[in-house]
Amino acid sequence: MKHFFLALSLLLASFSGIFGEEKSLRIVTLNGTVTEIVFALGKGNLVVGNDTSSLYPPEATKLPKIGYQRALSTEGILSLKPNLVLGLEYAGPPEVIDQLKSAGLQVIIFPGLPSLEQTLQNILSIGKEIGAEEKAKKLTQEIRKQANRVTEKVSRLKSKPKVLFVYHRGTNLAQVSGTETPADEMIRLSGGVNAVTGFKGFKPISPEAVISSQPDVILIPSRGLEGLGGISGVLALPGLKETPAGKNARVISIDDLVLLGFGPRLGQGMEELYNSLHAPNSGKKP
Amino acid sequence: MSISTKERKAQGTSLNMQVGEVSVRKNQRIASSYVFIGLGILIICVGILSLRLGSVSISFSEICKLIFLGEDSLSSLEVPHSLLVWDLRLPRFLLSLLIGAELACAGVCIQGLFRNPLVEPGFIGVGPGAALSAAVWIVCSEKIFSFLPPELRGKESYFLQAFAFGGALLVSFFLHLVSRREGGGFSLVLVLTGIAVNATVISLLGFLSYLADDTQLRNLTFWSLGSIAGATWHKVTLLSVVLTFVALSFPWLSRGLDVLALGEAEAFYSGFKIKRIRNITIILSSLLVGSSISISGNIAFAGLIVPHILRMLLGPSHKTLLPASILGGGLLVSCADLAARTIVFPSELPIGIIAAGLGGPFFLSLILKAKRKEGEFR
Numbered sequence: 067m068k069h070f071f072l073a074l075s076l077l078l079a080s081f082s083g084i085f086g087e088e089k090s091l092r093i094v095t096l097n098g099t100v101t102e103i104v105f106a107l108g109k110g111n112l113v114v115g116n117d118t119s120s121l122y123p124p125e126a127t128k129l130p131k132i133g134y135q136r137a138l139s140t141e142g143i144l145s146l147k148p149n150l151v152l153g154l155e156y157a158g159p160p161e162v163i164d165q166l167k168s169a170g171l172q173v174i175i176f177p178g179l180p181s182l183e184q185t186l187q188n189i190l191s192i193g194k195e196i197g198a199e200e201k202a203k204k205l206t207q208e209i210r211k212q213a214n215r216v217t218e219k220v221s222r223l224k225s226k227p228k229v230l231f232v233y234h235r236g237t238n239l240a241q242v243s244g245t246e247t248p249a250d251e252m253i254r255l256s257g258g259v260n261a262v263t264g265f266k267g268f269k270p271i272s273p274e275a276v277i278s279s280q281p282d283v284i285l286i287p288s289r290g291l292e293g294l295g296g297i298s299g300v301l302a303l304p305g306l307k308e309t310p311a312g313k314n315a316r317v318i319s320i321d322d323l324v325l326l327g328f329g330p331r332l333g334q335g336m337e338e339l340y341n342s343l344h345a346p347n348s349g350k351k352p
Numbered sequence: 353m354s355i356s357t358k359e360r361k362a363q364g365t366s367l368n369m370q371v372g373e374v375s376v377r378k379n380q381r382i383a384s385s386y387v388f389i390g391l392g393i394l395i396i397c398v399g400i401l402s403l404r405l406g407s408v409s410i411s412f413s414e415i416c417k418l419i420f421l422g423e424d425s426l427s428s429l430e431v432p433h434s435l436l437v438w439d440l441r442l443p444r445f446l447l448s449l450l451i452g453a454e455l456a457c458a459g460v461c462i463q464g465l466f467r468n469p470l471v472e473p474g475f476i477g478v479g480p481g482a483a484l485s486a487a488v489w490i491v492c493s494e495k496i497f498s499f500l501p502p503e504l505r506g507k508e509s510y511f512l513q514a515f516a517f518g519g520a521l522l523v524s525f526f527l528h529l530v531s532r533r534e535g536g537g538f539s540l541v542l543v544l545t546g547i548a549v550n551a552t553v554i555s556l557l558g559f560l561s562y563l564a565d566d567t568q569l570r571n572l573t574f575w576s577l578g579s580i581a582g583a584t585w586h587k588v589t590l591l592s593v594v595l596t597f598v599a600l601s602f603p604w605l606s607r608g609l610d611v612l613a614l615g616e617a618e619a620f621y622s623g624f625k626i627k628r629i630r631n632i633t634i635i636l637s638s639l640l641v642g643s644s645i646s647i648s649g650n651i652a653f654a655g656l657i658v659p660h661i662l663r664m665l666l667g668p669s670h671k672t673l674l675p676a677s678i679l680g681g682g683l684l685v686s687c688a689d690l691a692a693r694t695i696v697f698p699s700e701l702p703i704g705i706i707a708a709g710l711g712g713p714f715f716l717s718l719i720l721k722a723k724r725k726e727g728e729f730r
Contacts, residue, residue, distance in 0.1 A: 115698065118699070130698055131698070131699055132698045132699060133696075133698070133699035133700050134699075136570055136571075137579065137581070137700065137702075138581075138700075139581055139693060139698065139699065139700035140440055140581075141406040141407040141436075141440060141441075141693065141697075141698075142407070142693075142697055142698030142699060142700060143407075143698065144406075144407035144408070144431060144436075145406070145407030145408070145697065145698050146698060156567065159579070159581055159582045160582070161581070161582035161583070161584060162581060162582065165439060165440060168435065168439065169431045169435055170431060266565060267565040269562065
């Protein structure tokens with residue numbers, strides 16, 4: 067009998083250990099996409115703080131902010147008493163990451179490559195770390211299904227529209243996307259062709275270069291659209307009026323994080339962009 | 353009889369003047385010691401606050417136990433207090449002291465060199481030269497030095513410091529060449545050269561930010577706003593060595609700068625080698641500016657405000673100004689860093705913004721006070 071109770075208490079202790087560990091997980095996320103993944107896996111209640119790029123879901127914005135992912139502060143993160151820190155490779159400065167590790171925290175940094183495969187891999191890895199493997203598998207299957215649907219439609223396309231991605235920061239600075247950016251990859255995945263291939267990354271370009279790129283569609287994240295004061299503001303950018311996109315007022319606007327986040331809403335972003343690019347009379351009228 | 357009376361009167365007057373001078377000097381010495389003691393006490397207070405405040409508030413007795421007895425008790429975070437104090441807060445506080453000290457000391461040197469209290473190290477192009485070289489390294493290291501292992505490329509590499517320091521030295525060397533070709537009117541030519549260097553640097557930095565990819569651009573931006581977040585003992589050691597080296601030259605340097613203050617002709621007739629004084633001052637201030645900017649990025653204002661305020665408090669003698677600038681600069685930047693890491697906790701503000709925010713209004717109020725008192729600046 068004594069042995070039975072001892073065994074029972076040990077069994078209960080081990081169970082409480084498992085659940086206790088689950089409960090005591092305190093996560094700080096260093097990147098908006100990572101935050102979104104943790105919330106999508108149903109573990110948002112374990113997040114005790116995140117960075118300023120964590121703007122979705124709305125619950126995430128109410129948590130303590132530890133600064134921008136590239137300018138973190140060791141003590142700021144320590145004050146939230148986390149035991150797991152998750153981020154993408156942009157997290158820094160590197161000394162802060164080293165200090166967090168030497169403080170005994172588990173710090174895991176994932177690759178930030180904007181691609182479908184990397185996104186799925188990151189979701190699975192994060193799921194494994196926070197005890198949500200099953201949910202992560204389901205989520206990745208869902209995203210893959212959505213992506214496959216779009217890819218199949220894209221493969222049947224006879225022609226692909228030329229897309230100019232406009233990235234607007236501040237009042238006088240509009241930059242466009244060249245190659246090797248999340249925007250470039252999204253355009254490719256959704257059956258478009260990037261109108262600008264002469265450089266990598268985001269750069270401002272001259273009105274002449276805008277005209278010679280001859281885009282059929284202008285793609286702009288929704289916050290950038292607001293910054294420019296709506297469609298008429300986008301079309302007023304130098305050179306745009308002389309392009310097919312400008313003449314037909316074809317401007318597509320999608321939420322910043324859906325379009326560029328490469329997180330749980332990647333499949334949704336691909337579908338949204340595909341539908342906007344290839345639906346008849348797509349685009350917004352001024 | 354009448355002559356002897358005149359002589360006696362004259363003797364009495366000169367004696368009175370000497371006594372007066374001695375008492376003025378004595379008063380000045382007492383005032384200086386008050387300033388030094390005051391700055392020292394304030395630095396100790398900021399130091400204690402810096403070690404106490406953060407993610408966990410550590411008591412004063414705990415800090416004393418840690419530092420003097422090596423005893424440690426685990427905090428509620430399961431992060432040892434020793435780690436918080438020794439690895440995070442103490443190196444950061446010391447680094448902020450050193451950076452402030454170096455920038456202010458360079459400011460005193462440059463202001464003494466131009467006999468103008470309103471110029472600063474950035475003015476002659478040394479600071480911008482350091483910043484440009486660092487930016488060149490940030491942008492080009494990935495492409496040109498791609499054969500190096502990843503830890504030796506980009507912002508994390510010590511090559512960044514080496515490049516920034518090299519850039520500061522290169523600009524100083526260029527100014528040195530200009531000065532050697534110049535007979536008189538040296539200061540004006542140097543100022544004009546500095547302005548030309550600055551203009552060139554700004555355009556080259558603009559071109560580099562165009563070449564930079566998104567990550568590099570963000571690095572450049574954050575680096576140009578200044579930060580002491582990545583404080584390590586290695587950086588503290590590096591700056592300590594530089595500052596000690598410069599401080600050893602203070603006795604000679606203060607004499608030289610005091611003589612320069614009389615004017616170039618007077619200095620020349622006093623038997624001083626003016627060119628040597630000028631060149632060594634430029635090289636030393638470049639060493640200070642290059643090493644501090646390479647480590648913390650751009651913290652403007654410390655090199656302009658601190659020397660000016662100290663000149664108001666202590667008078668123009670470099671014998672007291674140079675050592676006081678070490679304390680004053682250290683105090684300003686350590687205060688700014690403490691504010692930067694506590695105001696928006698758990699986030700952090702760039703220290704450059706705080707330094708200017710703290711220093712600017714204080715500087716203005718002092719100027720206005722001085723103007724009311726004396727009707728003009730000292």
